[in-house]
Amino acid sequence: MSSRRRRSPVALSCLIAACSTLTACGEAPAPKTPTVDVAAGPAVSTAPGGAPQVSAPKEPASLFLVARWKGPVRDAARALEALGVPLSVEALLEKRMANASTLIDYEGSLDVAMSLDPSSAGDDPRVFAGLSLPLRNFDDAVGIAVHEQREVVTVRPGVVRTSNRGGAEECLIVQSAGGPGARLVCARSTRELDTLGEWMARGLGGAPPGTDGLVATLRGARLRERFLTPLRTDANELGEQARAFLAAQNVTDPDLVAAPGIVVDEGIQFLKDVDGAALHLSLASAPPHLDVEGSLRFGARNAWLTQVLVSATEKAGSPPALFWHAPRDTSSATWVRSGDPHLFDGIHRVLRKGLALALERLPIMPPGNEQVIAAFVASAFNAFTPTPTFVVVQGVFPAGKKRPAVSARPTPAETLAEAKRVATRAIGWQLTGLDAPAAEYIAWGKQSVDLYARVVKLIRASIPTHGKVTDEDRRLLGLLPQLTTVTSLPGWPPGTVAFDLQITLDSELAELFTKQRSVPAVKVAPKPGRPAGAEDTITLRIAVVPDGNHTWIGLSADLDELKKHLAATLDSAPREGTLAARDGLSALNDPGQTWGGFFSVGTLIDGTLEMVGGGSHLGAKLNGILAQMPDHGQTPILWGGTGTTGPTPTSALKLRVQAATLADVATLVKLATTPGGEEVLGKMLDKVDRP
Secondary structure, eight states: OOSOOEEOTTHHHHHHHHHHHTSOOOOOOOOSSOOEEOTTOOOOOOOOSSOOOOSOOOOOTTEEEEEEEESHHHHHHHHHHHHTOOOOHHHHHHHHSTTHHHHBOTTSEEEEEEEEOTTOOSSSOOEEEEEEEEESOHHHHHHHHHHTTOEEEEEETTEEEEEOTTOSOEEEEEEOTTSSOEEEEEESSHHHHHHHHHIIIIIITTSOOSSSEEEEEEEHHHHHHHHHHHHHHHHHHHHHHHHHHHHHTTOOOHHHHHHHHHHHHHHHHHHHHEEEEEEEEEEEETTEEEEEEEEEEESOOOSHHHHHHHHHHTTOBSOOHHHHTSBTTOSEEEEEEOOOGGGGHHHHHHHHHHHHHHHHTOTTOOTTOHHHHHHHHHHHHHHTSOOSEEEEEEEOOOOOSOOOOOOSSOOHHHHHHHHHHHHHHHHOEEEEEESSOSHHHHHHHHHHHHHHHHHHHHHHHHSOSSSSOOHHHHHHHHTOOEEEEEOOOTTSOTTOEEEEEEEEEEHHHHHHHHTOOOOOOOOOOOOTTSOSSOEEEEEEEEEEEEETTEEEEEEESOHHHHHHHHHHTSTTSOGGGBGGGOTTOGGGGOSSEEEEEEEOHHHHHHHHHHHHOTTSHHHHHHHHHHHHSSSTTOSOEEEEEEEEOSSSOEEEEEEEEOHHHHHHHHHHHHHHHSHHHHHHHHHHHHHHHOO
């Protein structure tokens, strides 16, 4: 027997348990016997004569998922070292599984495979799964299995089947064709191991992965064969129900009646087009960054969605100039390069007809408004037809001063002020940049104001001025938002047209919004047609800014901040105030992209906490944790879409986590795993927990 070593008799048990359950090992129990010398060799059933089999078995016909990770332990160790985390992955494994480093080949690949049980029927078949680990030495692994009193049977030279006495898991130890190494393959049952075992050991495991990192591949053909027929049946039933609903509503337009069936058919066709999917995760150490990429591979391009994705890929390139004009303090931004615009003609036709029909059937819309509705709908779809490129950016307002203290019994005025502050910060500011002139967007905005004014007029006319009208009716009528067009905007970019939605808040609505209970208000003389009470207004502005052949549309409840950020996007504005001068975005310049952008975790958390209550207990804890991070979650995480063309096109999404974000994560790991860090984190959380 080659490579004689001493081994813990629990090492292989823990390893096999991890394999067979597809989960990590728990804490290893104390050995029942002392470390044994396996020099005498394993006591296994007599093996047939001859050398180990070299040829690889055929791939299982029902295989649908394969995942391989080359050197996961080494990858994790390199990343932790580069980030300065004082942890040893190998030491952790040794703690949980004695002599792991002498048993497991850390440079080999961790493999997972799944297949469908061909004998199971129905649309919920049994899934076979196997997990394979690389071992340093076949003889030693077999010897340990024997001394741990597992059932060990030699199938043929170089192949040993082992299981525990209860038969809860089945494993194969298969010797490598060219040396003393081996693969340990485990599954939950004998049938699963018979289906996947030797192929995973000598077929899949016989060749090293072609790419570093984790690579998982899903094969669509196997899943279509099993699931497409029942899915088509369910989809057809859903389409029939939708058509029956339209018939019950007396909808007779051919395009609207046919729409449900088309949607169902397109969904099925897209599944038929998809030939497979893949996930690739790689962790680099110089400089540290994590890349996660998911992709779809198409065997055909018959479905509408497939054509949209492929047509965009045919126009791929670097981010448009419009993207780099976005304000520098943007918290998230996405740019999109659209494909063939005519692919949306049918959808626009159906949506136009559906929206027009819905507006005509509103009970508050009397006859005579059909032309207004038709013009509004037509203008909407003319304005929002996909442009060659467009950009969507968002930002949050910095916290600035400390959150104002709120008394236990705030006055109505204090509650209203807090409601305005929370609403303004929760909305933040949002900009959309369009590769098209502004005239159509301004025209549609004005038509929206006109249509809204007609609706409000009808609502007011429906409430009587005497008789059964109540104070609550008058209150709600007085709170109806007002929508107006503003064309005179001194200090704003030239040509700006704004549409202001003025929302009236009374103390009762403010209490619901802030979850604060005000002290009773001092009664004052009511306004005509309005009950007494404290009130304030919030103005939500949508501003359309022309900039040559481009248009920027901004939205915010803080008008000064909105003006400042819109001014920063203009061609004439200094580049120092835009994304063009921001660090950490250079990787977005890669060619061959269909869309891309970034988001910053810290600012998004800040905005989300404001919407759900930034002063909450959870909010305080999350803000405290962010404060412990060196970068406070501010470095952008990059994302983007790519693809390939040809007979089998692909469409992919790639996410990159940069070094500073990984350093933030490393800091959290240190805080959670080192005595000093645990003390810091504990004190911070205890401080939050104290009333």
